[in-house]
Amino acid sequence: MTRLEDLLVASAERSPGSTALIGPDGVERLTYAELDAVTDRIATMLVDRGVAPGDRVGVLAAKTPWTIASLIGTLKAGAVYVPVDSASPATRVARIIRSAEPSVLLADATATKLVDGLVAEGLSDLTVGSLEAPLAGERFTSAFSRSDVESLQATRPDVGKDPLAHLLFTSGSTGIPKGVMITHDMVSAFVDWALGHFGTKPGDRISAHPPLHFDLSTFDIYATLAAGAELHLVPASLGLDARKTAAFIRDRELTQWFSVPSVLTYLARFEAVAEHDFPALERLLWCGEVLPTPILAHWMRKLPHVRFTNLYGPTEATIASSYYDVPVVPADESVPVPIGVPCAGESLVVLDEGKPAPVGEIGELYIGGVGLSPGYWRDREKTDAAFVTGPDGERIYKTGDLARVDGEGVVHFLGRTDSQIKSRGYRIELGEVETAVNTVAGVRECAVVGVDLGGFEGTTICCAYSVAAGASLPVNDMRRAVTALLPRYMVPAKWDVLDELPKNVNGKIDRPVLRERFRPAPKESE
Incomplete structure (x- = not known):
């Protein structure tokens, strides 16, 4: 090679x-x-x-x-x-x-x-x-x-x-x-x-x-x-200057644009792209998170001369493992865009309890083929946990994503199985954010959850915490402390200080309850 x-x-x-x-x-x-x-x-x-x-x-x-x-x-x-x-x-x-x-x-x-x-x-x-x-x-x-x-x-x-x-x-x-x-x-x-x-x-x-x-x-x-x-x-x-980003594509006469979907969403919501804009652009690619179908439809109507492709794949499988060339403007904008079919030399396997899931049934997505990493640097335990042997004896990577395969062999992404999220294209382990929050003096207990609030950035990182007796830790102080420990894209966007974090019947922090706390209350009908 x-x-x-x-x-x-x-x-x-x-x-x-x-x-x-x-x-x-x-x-x-x-x-x-x-x-x-x-x-x-x-x-x-x-x-x-x-x-x-x-x-x-x-x-x-x-x-x-x-x-x-x-x-x-x-x-x-x-x-x-x-x-x-x-x-x-x-x-x-x-x-x-x-x-x-x-x-x-x-x-x-x-x-x-x-x-x-x-x-x-x-x-x-x-x-x-x-x-x-x-x-x-x-x-x-x-x-x-x-x-x-x-x-x-x-x-x-x-x-x-x-x-x-x-x-x-x-x-x-x-x-x-x-x-x-x-x-x-x-x-x-x-x-x-x-x-x-x-x-x-x-x-x-x-x-x-x-x-x-x-x-x-x-x-x-x-x-x-x-x-x-x-x-x-x-x-x-x-950054997030939609019009300057559009001007860059236009002025440089780019033939290919590749980014995370949040950039495309931002440009669409600020109406930064005109009808038949970017005449030199031939293809537009995205990867890293889900692109809302209404945003894709918006782009496709604006730029009928452009080829649109969704790429999917984790870092452990090298850039992308599957692709989906969107043939026409989606007729039903409530249906997510598929992640498609494997790239050459790759394989996508949907398993249910270790066996291939039937067509149309939900299972966990695994990846095999030429793109697989040897593993994690100097960490055999994590490598062995993530890279396993598949039903056919091939080495496959456990993505932690849920998926299904339709009758035509096209794979559809259905969400995460764990606490890993995508925000602005970055893959983030919420446990790492919690670890940082817990190091701040005065924190008694905390929980970090991902909540889809409908924003362009993807899943929003939200943190609830309680304060130790006798301590004072306002949200602004907490945010400053965490910003010194994490990259900005990992710092929670929403915070809630509670006397006690909610618990379930097993005495564990009730994360579903916390997610609902961070969701905006529905507007009352007039």
């Missing part, structure tokens, strides 16, 4: 002068030849700094052309990259760093405060390289900078290779993030399928919307490089 860095090398040989990356500002650009040379230099610097095949390299930086180059440069050094959200609290990132044990951290100015925080957390022996000018925080200085890299010869180092490409850390129910191991083979298999299915070609202009620590970005990067197309890095500053 092709290694991921070789996708860039092949395109650079075919079309060295073609544009590969365009930065968020539209000004910074790298051709395929330039990107190939930059990644060679980064690889050389890493090897010179002692990075060996199989070593991990942490990447804590904003999404820029040089940050993308750092990922590929790490692969050319035979190493494994670990993209980290530089906006996350230092306490959480420190857990990831201790688990991954990177030889080098590659950072930019956005991560200066974070790296200072990591040193304060006891990680004082970090080797930090800067992707910009030299970095200097209160507790560290960078060992090398972009100018040092640029001074090197653009020669690809001759090193051994590791089958792992990167580690993606996802939310863990114990409060400790889980590192999903992603191999070159896993990603290249999906890229091969995607190039054939979507027909990506040189000259295409592809969006890069998801953050780099989110596995959807893997598809954007490597499918684009494999096709010799242009990757347009979407500014994080667009």
Whole structure:
């Protein structure tokens, strides 16, 4: 199977002068030849700094052309990259760093405060390289900078290779993030399928919307490089500005847009898309959560020239394992969009008590095939619990999703079986949020639940808590404390302070009752 860095090398040989990356500002650009040379230099610097095949390299930086180059440069050094959200609290990132044990951290100015925080957390022996000018925080200085890299010869180092490409850390129910191991083979298999299915070609202009620590970005990067197309890095500053996001799609003349559904929902609700808008757009893809059918119908009516595809799959099965090309505007907007049929080399199995569920019957969804991860980084117990043997003897992944298969073999997603939710495309273990809340001084008891309040962001995270005797913990103080412990997308949006949390007959916290507390009361009819 092709290694991921070789996708860039092949395109650079075919079309060295073609544009590969365009930065968020539209000004910074790298051709395929330039990107190939930059990644060679980064690889050389890493090897010179002692990075060996199989070593991990942490990447804590904003999404820029040089940050993308750092990922590929790490692969050319035979190493494994670990993209980290530089906006996350230092306490959480420190857990990831201790688990991954990177030889080098590659950072930019956005991560200066974070790296200072990591040193304060006891990680004082970090080797930090800067992707910009030299970095200097209160507790560290960078060992090398972009100018040092640029001074090197653009020669690809001759090193051994590791089958792992990167580690993606996802939310863990114990409060400790889980590192999903992603191999070159896993990603290249999906890229091969995607190039054939979507027909990506040189000259295409592809969006890069998801953050780099989110596995959807893997598809954007490597499918684009494999096709010799242009990757347009979407500014994080667009945030939830619907009209600026629409303008980006329009002005960049994108041929493909790929994002989580909450972005599409937001653009629709703010009427940011005009009739027959985005004339260059050929396909619109989404993944990560359920796209409400009325929102899909809205987009399809606005953009009849665009092909719409729903992708489904967890990080453990590499980007997506199934797809559904929506043939026409849905006639019944109350019916959810299917997650479809398996991608090439993948399998979707719906089981009921370990046996295949009959057609139309509900069961738990498992995934098998070429996209499966080897498991969780240095955690055999979690790996063995999630990756099991199926009825036919194949290795399959327990998704925790409920599904059914219809008479035509199309799979329909029906919800979660556990406390894991999707919010704004992020997979979140509510147990990790509870763990953070419980660490706040003054909390006696807490429960975190996910409630569908009909918002664009998906499931809303809600927290109820009681306070220890003699303590005072207003919601604003609680929110500030939790924000210092978790990424913003994991901080509960709704809070309730109670004298006692409701209990069921077994003495356990009654979470269904709490969910109902957070639901708005129905409006009285006039």
